[in-house]
Amino acid sequence: MGKKSFITGNSAVAAAVKLARVGVIAVYPITPQTPIVEKLATFVSTGEINSEYIRVESEHSALSACLGACMAGVRPFTATSSQGLAYMSEILAYASGGRYPLVLANVNRSMCPPWSIWGEHQDSIQQRDTGCIQLYVETAQEALDTTIQAFKIAENPTVFTPVMVCLDGFHVSHTEELVEIPDQNDVDRFLPPFQTSALLDPDEPMTLAAGASGRQYMTWRFQQYQAIQTAEKVIQEVDKEFEDIFGRGYGGLVDAYKCEDADCIIVIMGSFAGVARDGADMLRLNGLKTGVLKIRAFRPFPNQVISDYLSSAKTVVVIDRDLSFGNEGAVCSEVRSALYGLDHSPAITNFIAGLGGADVTIQDIQKVVQEAIKITSGTERRIIFQFMDENK
Amino acid sequence: MKIKDVAKEEFITGSLSCAGCGSILAVRLALKALGKRTIAIIPAGCMSAVNCFLPQIPFRVPMFVSPFAATAAILQGISAGFKFRSIKDINVLGIAGDGATADIGMASFSQAIVSGMKFIYLCVDNEAYMNTSVQSSSTTPTGAATTTSPFPDTMRETSLSKKNLFSIAVAHKIPYAATASVSYPLDYYEKVLKAARTDGPSFIQVQTPCPPGWGFPTEKTIEIGRMAVKSGMWHLLEYKDGKVRFTHVPKKRTPLSEYLEAQTRFRRMRPGDIAHLQSMVDKQSILIGME
Numbered sequence: 061m062g063k064k065s066f067i068t069g070n071s072a073v074a075a076a077v078k079l080a081r082v083g084v085i086a087v088y089p090i091t092p093q094t095p096i097v098e099k100l101a102t103f104v105s106t107g108e109i110n111s112e113y114i115r116v117e118s119e120h121s122a123l124s125a126c127l128g129a130c131m132a133g134v135r136p137f138t139a140t141s142s143q144g145l146a147y148m149s150e151i152l153a154y155a156s157g158g159r160y161p162l163v164l165a166n167v168n169r170s171m172c173p174p175w176s177i178w179g180e181h182q183d184s185i186q187q188r189d190t191g192c193i194q195l196y197v198e199t200a201q202e203a204l205d206t207t208i209q210a211f212k213i214a215e216n217p218t219v220f221t222p223v224m225v226c227l228d229g230f231h232v233s234h235t236e237e238l239v240e241i242p243d244q245n246d247v248d249r250f251l252p253p254f255q256t257s258a259l260l261d262p263d264e265p266m267t268l269a270a271g272a273s274g275r276q277y278m279t280w281r282f283q284q285y286q287a288i289q290t291a292e293k294v295i296q297e298v299d300k301e302f303e304d305i306f307g308r309g310y311g312g313l314v315d316a317y318k319c320e321d322a323d324c325i326i327v328i329m330g331s332f333a334g335v336a337r338d339g340a341d342m343l344r345l346n347g348l349k350t351g352v353l354k355i356r357a358f359r360p361f362p363n364q365v366i367s368d369y370l371s372s373a374k375t376v377v378v379i380d381r382d383l384s385f386g387n388e389g390a391v392c393s394e395v396r397s398a399l400y401g402l403d404h405s406p407a408i409t410n411f412i413a414g415l416g417g418a419d420v421t422i423q424d425i426q427k428v429v430q431e432a433i434k435i436t437s438g439t440e441r442r443i444i445f446q447f448m449d450e451n452k
Numbered sequence: 453m454k455i456k457d458v459a460k461e462e463f464i465t466g467s468l469s470c471a472g473c474g475s476i477l478a479v480r481l482a483l484k485a486l487g488k489r490t491i492a493i494i495p496a497g498c499m500s501a502v503n504c505f506l507p508q509i510p511f512r513v514p515m516f517v518s519p520f521a522a523t524a525a526i527l528q529g530i531s532a533g534f535k536f537r538s539i540k541d542i543n544v545l546g547i548a549g550d551g552a553t554a555d556i557g558m559a560s561f562s563q564a565i566v567s568g569m570k571f572i573y574l575c576v577d578n579e580a581y582m583n584t585s586v587q588s589s590s591t592t593p594t595g596a597a598t599t600t601s602p603f604p605d606t607m608r609e610t611s612l613s614k615k616n617l618f619s620i621a622v623a624h625k626i627p628y629a630a631t632a633s634v635s636y637p638l639d640y641y642e643k644v645l646k647a648a649r650t651d652g653p654s655f656i657q658v659q660t661p662c663p664p665g666w667g668f669p670t671e672k673t674i675e676i677g678r679m680a681v682k683s684g685m686w687h688l689l690e691y692k693d694g695k696v697r698f699t700h701v702p703k704k705r706t707p708l709s710e711y712l713e714a715q716t717r718f719r720r721m722r723p724g725d726i727a728h729l730q731s732m733v734d735k736q737s738i739l740i741g742m743e
Binding site for chain 2: 083084086110111112114115116117118120121122124125126127128129130131132133134136150151154259260261262264265266267268269270271272273276
């Protein structure tokens, strides 16, 4: 049995890193991630962990140092947010291309300008195509549990792909919750020692990340594609195995709330899922059968699972805390794509909300669903921006 | 030591580097000095891009083609990993060009030295971005033509001196730093051995003449490197135990014009430019205590 503690999402991630027996922690500060690496520094000081704690001069170097640790055969960890994740971008693609099984926490924060330290998903969404697995969490407990799971997913030999654990800045990172911290023995049983195929070993000399052209390059990329597709199954299996040992599961790729009989389903990622569920319950009191589908895995994107849940709904509201400028919210586009080709596609409304840390309330949820059900055609594209009707 | 004392074993074979390449010679010698239990981190540049395209893999030691700016950060990560695993018998070697060190990799280079981790950072300095066909870097010397230095920009005050990586390393109080030249192989080889014995970070900047980039016949590489040292355009230095010393001083400096005229990269220099550069070298030779 683990022990319960009242801690923030950031502390929960640090606790997971400790339990995962990480060997090298590469550190560069940025709000709202910083408390994770501060907590880890405390663990090093008190001797609770024996990890090598290395300060670097940038996020680019932080993830590069993680690549180095991997190649030395040691489990690494780093954490970042926002501008820092953008600065890391080159290495995110390098890490996935080179098939490095590393885990990083991204505490989701808005991109500047306008300057804002508050939460939204734009930072990780704009790294969508770097080839990293992206898992979004809702609570501090889920942040802890998913971080432990992330190591097991990344280090699965059929996957060998970096995993980014995304937790909402402040709403998760800085909010204290009662969290069960698993027992070390249970985690040791769940998570095997670090393994990687990308080793620099003088007894088995290899050249890593060499150049490839044409057919070889395509083969390499195809294998990378297969690995992240395989991860869809591995994420589900790992979550199931975690649930068997620790008694907590998160639905694998998605978490569905009252979706079975729902006429309207709200699709959302991250911590605002709780507000969406409360909104759905209120709408149900008014006779509108509403459900919530929380997407946990954004990459790989669980097209089939999402299509199965949404196909019988009349209305879908996708809430994006991001925006693909020139089109719509990125999650909405992905959902639209997952539903393409159905005989009776639900009508989709995209709600762009919660950018720059803007609060999304139960009233917002109710209002946008009431608007959304007015549309009946499955082909009409509708985007509603939070607050923007107030100016009319 | 004598040339016969240089290790016989080869750790790089079948390289596709250009005929007369100074850099590949520097890498060959360094790997001989360090031996089998060495791992090499090599960012984008001639040593990786020319040499490491599948299926042509010339390295006989483990090697990783690193992102351009990340050499030193990766060295730091590997050293930390080896420390965590209590591995002490592997040389952690970075081999980066002048652009990868003095320009894009400067920040991580600086921080990795500050970290105090044990690694050897070898900068193979051919004085421009040669892999992409001769673009100026901050170690390109005054007056040298590159494809990104429109004349007479090369003679502007701001580009009057090659960025001094050695002094930068020394300013960090690095345990060991040296400059070297492939044209003085034993001096260089011994410096690599000293770097390997250093407890903490070490840095060697080795000048590696580049026939296509500098414009001289491929058989003249060693000769050109010697001319650089003899003319006072390049120095063989060492920093150890808090002191800088010359490991070799030319008996009598040769006129700079001989060095400049032996390479096409300096052909745009006007007589006044050459005289100006000569006077700078004269002043510097006194300033740094060579004469």
